Amino acid sequence: MIYQTSMATPIGDLVIQSNETAVVSVSFQSEASTALFPAAIMVSGKTMPAVLQQAVEELREYFSGQRKAFTVPLYMEGTEFRMKAWKALQAIPYGEVRSYQQQAEAIGNRKATRAIGGANHNNRISIIVPCHRVIGKNSKLVGFGGGLERKQWLLDHELKWK
Numbered sequence: 001m002i003y004q005t006s007m008a009t010p011i012g013d014l015v016i017q018s019n020e021t022a023v024v025s026v027s028f029q030s031e032a033s034t035a036l037f038p039a040a041i042m043v044s045g046k047t048m049p050a051v052l053q054q055a056v057e058e059l060r061e062y063f064s065g066q067r068k069a070f071t072v073p074l075y076m077e078g079t080e081f082r083m084k085a086w087k088a089l090q091a092i093p094y095g096e097v098r099s100y101q102q103q104a105e106a107i108g109n110r111k112a113t114r115a116i117g118g119a120n121h122n123n124r125i126s127i128i129v130p131c132h133r134v135i136g137k138n139s140k141l142v143g144f145g146g147g148l149e150r151k152q153w154l155l156d157h158e159l160k161w162k
Contacts, residue, residue: 003049004040007056009063011150014127016059018052022075025124026055028146036124059127065161068094070128078122081112085119092133095162097155103134117143127154 004017006029013029017040025036043052054072061067076086088106092098103120104112120131126146132154136142144151 002037002040003043003052004037005042005044005048005052005056007059009059011153012146014059016052016055018049018055019075020049021051022073023051023055023125023128024075026059026126026128027124028126028150030146055128062127063157065157068158068161072128074125074128076125076129078119081107081115082119082122085116086123086129089120089123089129089131089134092130095158097133097135097139099137100134101137121145130154133158 002017002019002024004015006013006015011028015025015027015029016023017025017037027036043049048056051073058067058070058072062070076083078086084107085103088103091106098106100113100116100120101110104110104116107116109115116134120134121143123129123131126132132144132146132151134143141148141151
């Protein structure tokens with residue numbers, strides 16, 4: 001069973017989905033990927049599973065500058081390569097950025113820059129799995145499902161609270 005709730009943030013509403021034990025999706029309301037599990041049961045307040053309540057609380061803390069690392073359990077499904085890429089995303093420290101090349105090197109495959117971009121694009125747990133911390137060559141902002149304006153806001157937010 002998949003549960004869903006939404007929360008307002010300074011950069012738009014988030015849709016958060018979980019099963020009973022882990023978060024499976026965090027996306028902006030405006031993203032097409034919001035419907036990862038379109039038949040999810042809408043919940044709020046005390047009807048939310050504990051893991052969904054934890055995700056909302058941790059995201060609130062993140063947006064208020066009080067949280068730099070997430071502890072909520074996550075459930076991610078993907079190829080071995082994608083799982084490595086997503087783990088490398090989670091290793092990027094708060095307030096720092098890496099290039100796609102650096103992320104490829106972090107998983108031991110420096111020629112996989114394009115594949116890293118594809119894996120990041122398929123990350124279903126935005127913000128918590130921080131694909132916004134990956135930038136292009138020459139420090140250019142590229143590739144964020146929530147939009148480059150949101151990516152810039154998230155990076156600026158983290159620098160402010162670092």
